[in-house]
Amino acid sequence: MPATTFADPAVAEFRREVTAWLQKAIPTEWRERGDSLPMDEEIEIRRQWDRQLFDAGYAGLSWPEEFGGRGLGVIEDFTFNDVAARMDAPEGLGRVGRLLTGPAIIHHGTPEMCARFLPPILKGEEIWCQGFSEPGAGSDLASLRTRATRDGDVYRIEGQKVWTTYAQFSDWCLLLARTGDKDSRSRGISLMLVPMRQPGVEVRPLINITGTHEFNEVFFDNAETTADMLVGDEDKGWLVSGTILTHERGVGFGAIALNQLHGYIRLFTEHCAAHAPAIAARLPEFTTRVELLRWQMMRSLEKMAGGNPDPRSSTVLKVTWSELVQEIVHVAAYAGCPVHSELYRNRLLFHRASTIVSGTSEIQRNIIGERVLGLPREGSSKS
Amino acid sequence: MTTRYLPSQLGQEVTEAIALMAAEGTRGEQRWSPPQLWRELAAGGWTQLADGDQPGADAEVSLFDLCVMAEAWGRALVGLPLLPTLAARRWLTERPDADAAVGLLVPEHGHLLRLYPAQAALVVGAEGTAAVATADPTDGYAPSLPLSIVDTSAGPVAPAGALRDYALLAVAEAVGAADRALQGAVEYAKTRFQFDRPIGSFQAVKHTLADMHRDVELARSGVTWFSNQPEDMAGSAPYVLQLCSSVVERAIQIYGGIGYTWECDLHWSLRHVAQAHRVVSAALGALDGAPALAGSAA
Numbered sequence: 001m002p003a004t005t006f007a008d009p010a011v012a013e014f015r016r017e018v019t020a021w022l023q024k025a026i027p028t029e030w031r032e033r034g035d036s037l038p039m040d041e042e043i044e045i046r047r048q049w050d051r052q053l054f055d056a057g058y059a060g061l062s063w064p065e066e067f068g069g070r071g072l073g074v075i076e077d078f079t080f081n082d083v084a085a086r087m088d089a090p091e092g093l094g095r096v097g098r099l100l101t102g103p104a105i106i107h108h109g110t111p112e113m114c115a116r117f118l119p120p121i122l123k124g125e126e127i128w129c130q131g132f133s134e135p136g137a138g139s140d141l142a143s144l145r146t147r148a149t150r151d152g153d154v155y156r157i158e159g160q161k162v163w164t165t166y167a168q169f170s171d172w173c174l175l176l177a178r179t180g181d182k183d184s185r186s187r188g189i190s191l192m193l194v195p196m197r198q199p200g201v202e203v204r205p206l207i208n209i210t211g212t213h214e215f216n217e218v219f220f221d222n223a224e225t226t227a228d229m230l231v232g233d234e235d236k237g238w239l240v241s242g243t244i245l246t247h248e249r250g251v252g253f254g255a256i257a258l259n260q261l262h263g264y265i266r267l268f269t270e271h272c273a274a275h276a277p278a279i280a281a282r283l284p285e286f287t288t289r290v291e292l293l294r295w296q297m298m299r300s301l302e303k304m305a306g307g308n309p310d311p312r313s314s315t316v317l318k319v320t321w322s323e324l325v326q327e328i329v330h331v332a333a334y335a336g337c338p339v340h341s342e343l344y345r346n347r348l349l350f351h352r353a354s355t356i357v358s359g360t361s362e363i364q365r366n367i368i369g370e371r372v373l374g375l376p377r378e379g380s381s382k383s
Numbered sequence: 384m385t386t387r388y389l390p391s392q393l394g395q396e397v398t399e400a401i402a403l404m405a406a407e408g409t410r411g412e413q414r415w416s417p418p419q420l421w422r423e424l425a426a427g428g429w430t431q432l433a434d435g436d437q438p439g440a441d442a443e444v445s446l447f448d449l450c451v452m453a454e455a456w457g458r459a460l461v462g463l464p465l466l467p468t469l470a471a472r473r474w475l476t477e478r479p480d481a482d483a484a485v486g487l488l489v490p491e492h493g494h495l496l497r498l499y500p501a502q503a504a505l506v507v508g509a510e511g512t513a514a515v516a517t518a519d520p521t522d523g524y525a526p527s528l529p530l531s532i533v534d535t536s537a538g539p540v541a542p543a544g545a546l547r548d549y550a551l552l553a554v555a556e557a558v559g560a561a562d563r564a565l566q567g568a569v570e571y572a573k574t575r576f577q578f579d580r581p582i583g584s585f586q587a588v589k590h591t592l593a594d595m596h597r598d599v600e601l602a603r604s605g606v607t608w609f610s611n612q613p614e615d616m617a618g619s620a621p622y623v624l625q626l627c628s629s630v631v632e633r634a635i636q637i638y639g640g641i642g643y644t645w646e647c648d649l650h651w652s653l654r655h656v657a658q659a660h661r662v663v664s665a666a667l668g669a670l671d672g673a674p675a676l677a678g679s680a681a
Contacts, residue, residue, distance in 0.1 A: 288619040295604040316597045362586075368596055369589035373569045376584040 002062070002073025004305045006298055014076055018058075018083045025052050026089050034088060039213070043093065043169065050092035050124020059098060059122040067106050067114060068122050075305045078297075081255030086262075093169055097121035097128035100244050101174045104191065108232040108240045117172075117193070129170035129196070131161040131218060132241065139363050141176075142186040142238065146220060148177035150234075153227050155179075155192060157200070157220040167203045167216040170196045180235050191237030193229040200224065209349045245358075246311050253358070254297050257321040261290045264328050267340065278335035286328055293320055312372045315364045322354035322361065397444060398452045401429060405459030421463055421502075425482035433469045434478060446548065447610040450555040454606070457559025460527040460651050464499035466556055470549035474542050476511035486516060487541040487549055488533070491665040495540065498549075498662065500531040508539030525654035527560075528553075530662065546666040547613055553666075554620050555606045557659040558599065561627035564634035564652045565595045571638055588637060595630045602626045617667045624660040631656055 003011045029037070030045050037045070053059045062077045063069020070076075092098075102121050105113050120126040137144035146159025157177060167173070173194045180188015196203070200223030206215040232240045265287055273280040300313040329351050332344035355361045369375045405420075424430055432444050432452075453466055464484045471485040472478060479485070486503030489496045497506070500519040508514050516538055521529035541549075569592055572583030582588050605623035609616045631653045635642035642649050 284618060285622060288622045291608060291615070291619065292601045292604050292623070295608040296601055299604055299607055313600075316600050319593075319597060320601065362590070365590040365593040366586070368593035369583070373583075373592055373596060375569065375572060375589050375592065376581050378584050378586060378589075380580065380584050 002071070002305060003075045004073075004307075005302055006075060008075075011075055011079060014072075015079050015083060018080050019087070021056055021058075022083060022087050022089055025056065026087065030090050031088070034090070046090050046093045047124065049090040050094040053092055053094075054123045059094075059124070060102065063102060063106065063118075063122075067102075067118050073305050074301050078255050078301055082259065085256050085259035092124060093127050093166060094121060094124040096130050096165070096174065097126065097172075100130060101128045101172070101193070104174065104231055104240055104244045107243070108191075110228070112228065113193070113231070126171040127166065127169050128172050128174055129164050129167045129218075131164060131173040131175040131194070133163045134160060135162050139360055142189070144176060144178060144189065145182070146175070146177045148175075148179050148190060148192060148225075150179075150227065151224075154224045155227060155229075157194060157223040157225065159220050161218040161220075162206070162215075164203075164216045164218045165214050167196065167218050168205065168213070172196060173201075173218070176237055176241055184235070186238040188235050189237045189241075190234050191231040191240050192225055193231065194220075194223065194225040198223055209352060210346060246314060253321075254301075254317060257317075257325065257354075258290075258294055258297060261293065261321065261325055261328070264325075264332065265290055268332070272332065272335070272337040272340055275339070276332075276335035276337040278331060279337065282331050286324075286331075289324055293317070293324065296320070312367065315359075315367045315372070318359065319361055319364045319368070325354055326351050395451070397429075397432065397448065398455045400427075401452050402455035402458065405456055405461050420461070421484065422482065424463070424465060425480075428481065430465065430468050430481050430483075431472065431478075433473045446551070447607070449552060450606050450610050453552040453555035454559040454562070454603070457556035457655075458563045460560060460563065460648075460655055462499075462502070462527045462529060464503045466552040467498050467503065467549055470545050470552055471505075471507040471513075471541070473548055474511055474545040475507055475513055477513070479505060479513050483513070485513065487545060487666075488538050489546065489662060489665045490535075490540055490669040491532075491661075493535070495533050495535055495537055496530045496662060496665055497533050497537065498528070498530050500529065500533075502529070506538050507541050507545055509542050510539075511542065514538050525651070525658035527651060527655045528658040528662065530658070540669070543670050546670055547616070550616055550620065550663045550666040551606070551609050551613060553659050553663050554602075554609060554616070554623055557624055557627045557656045557663075558602045558606055560652045560655045560659075561602060561630040562599050564631040564649055565592070565599050567649065568592060568595065568634040568637040575639075582637075591633055591637065595633050598626045598630050602630075616663075617670065620663055620667060621660065624656065624663060628653070628656045628660065 027045055027048070029041070050059070057070060058080060060067070060069030061072050061080055062074065063071070065071040098121060102118060105117055117126070121128070132141060134144050134146060146157065146161060148155040148157050157175070159177070161175075173196050175192050175194045176189055177192060178184070178188055179190040200221050202219040202221070204217045204219070205213045206217060207213055208215055231237070265283075268279050268283050268286070273283050297317060300310060300317065303310050303313070329344055329347040333341070333348040337344065359367070370377060433449055449469060456465060464486055467487045468485040471487060483505055484499065484503040485505045485507055486498045486500065488506050489498065497516065497519060500516070500521055504516060505513040506516045519531035519533060521531050569583070572588055572592060573581050575582050583592065602623050605619065609620065631649065635649050635653065638647055638649060641647050
């Protein structure tokens with residue numbers, strides 16, 4: 001039975017279980033030099049991590065038991081991510097599969113799909129990437145133009161995706177493509193599973209602001225996938241992707257973001273405040289703001305776990321943590337801590353992503369304004 | 384103490400009832416301190432809500448439930464000492480009659496702040512006994528949270544527990560006042576037209592309102608936090624109250640010129656929140672030096 005409150009003793013027991021497992025499971029070389037490992041070694045550890053998660057029964061914590069999961073809920077998901085982030089555990093390469101593809105298939109796919117795809121996702125044997133954003137469809141995702149055309153038993157795919165994290169390692173792509181006419185917007189988009197290892201798919205690297213290679217452009221030129229790879233009905237992919245993204249933003253980011261914030265507060269308190277007056281001056285306020293965010297998150301998770309989810313609460317969380325972490329590293333980078341200034345200058349670059357990724361702050365504020373507060377859309381002349 | 388993030392069913396019902404009653408009581412000419420509303424509250428048992436919430440007692444309404452209720456009460460901006468009475472009654476060794484309004488004396492810069500001086504006939508002393516208070520003229524700044532400044536001989540300083548409980552309820556009340564301003568500003572932005580459009584359709588206004596919503600939510604999480612860990616209030620309650628204040632300040636900006644007048648009731652919210660900031664800071668500042676009651680609620 002999933003817990004419905006953090007006060008449930010089962011949650012404390014689960015936390016102890018996870019902590020004990022992680023103490024044994026995190027590989028020594030990751031513990032010792034996780035930050036400085038060469039890319040290929042890092043990727044190898046992360047691949048193994050997927051398998052370790054599966055062997056220990058943590059791969060599908062909140063998936064239903066009949067699909068190989070543990071049948072737990074958001075509170076356990078959060079607790080696991082919280083402990084893992086505190087202990088600097090690796091993140092598996094199979095994240096997109098576990099967080100997006102799995103739930104999409106479980107809730108909207110066919111029994112055949114479940115049988116074919118869920119076991120390799122849980123075991124980390126097949127890696128997934130997410131093919132949503134396009135050069136011309138960022139914030140306005142519904143304007144995407146990658147086209148899937150039905151041709152007998154297959155869909156033929158033409159177009160380009162971008163910001164495709166770890167496409168270079170992926171076996172499959174969870175793809176949003178246009179199946180309706182070109183002006184059909186969200187009414188003509190389908191969600192489908194597309195094999196990455198075929199002649200019609202080309203992956204080109206995009207080096208990000210810190211100099212690492214996570215993102216890619218993906219070009220589809222007469223690529224194909226069979227018609228039974230459609231998740232949900234044709235033209236109905238928008239709603240399916242919307243529900244799974246809400247889940248990702250709410251639970252997936254939360255614990256990790258919170259732990260990044262706690263990490264800075266710890267470092268400031270234990271070291272930097274004594275050497276950098278600009279950090280000392282802001283530390284009490286930052287501490288309060290991080291703690292407020294933590295309680296906000298727990299409040300929202302308890303509502304979700306109690307069967308009373310507030311699908312928009314993730315927007316408030318996202319806007320808050322992303323801007324707070326940027327403010328914190330901004331202060332830190334220019335505060336002149338004699339020991340950590342190099343770290344903070346790198347984080348200044350790294351955290352620019354926070355307010356852009358998964359819906360920019362501007363889009364989040366539109367969502368809060370229009371869907372939470374009920375304000376009229378831009379340009380509307382009637383209320 | 385059990386960690387609580389959501390109010391109990393009973394707490395929710397109490398909250399709805401009190402919000403309704405407070406809203407009724409604030410209609411019409413007699414906006415502030417209508418004695419009939421106080422009589423209603425006392426007759427309904429509302430002033431005794433927290434009496435059962437003692438260690439070992441069968442606590443039906445938790446401190447967190449009271450916070451949720453205090454937020455609803457704050458939304459109505461009523462100038463009656465319900466919250467100090469509730470906080471005081473948790474610490475009184477002998478409970479006065481249900482209709483007795485109890486205020487608090489809070490130390491500030493070598494004098495005392497007396498809360499609700501014209502409305503509360505009693506104050507709670509260090510020994511948990513009720514002392515009779517004289518009626519003083521109020522400072523007039525915030526009719527929903529009136530106070531007077533009196534010298535230290537005016538009566539006993541409230542015990543630490545009552546100061547702490549009141550500070551918590553006052554923060555929750557301020558969140559209600561901020562939420563009232565936010566809801567008003569949202570409605571205004573939907574109905575006020577300029578350039579042939581509702582001003583709420585412009586992102587400059589919409590995003591301001593979105594930030595105000597976020598800040599009210601965070602302040603509400605602050606109340607949840609403090610009701611579970613009251614010792615953190617000293618460091619962080621002022622920040623939460625500033626969030627509330629800044630929400631009301633931005634609401635006034637959204638209303639534009641009319642928000643600067645008494646035609647619009649937003650100034651009551653700002654006055655209330657600013658006053659709450661002063662009173663809560665004084666109460667928390669006094670906590671170290673305030674007398675503790677042995678064997679009372681922890």
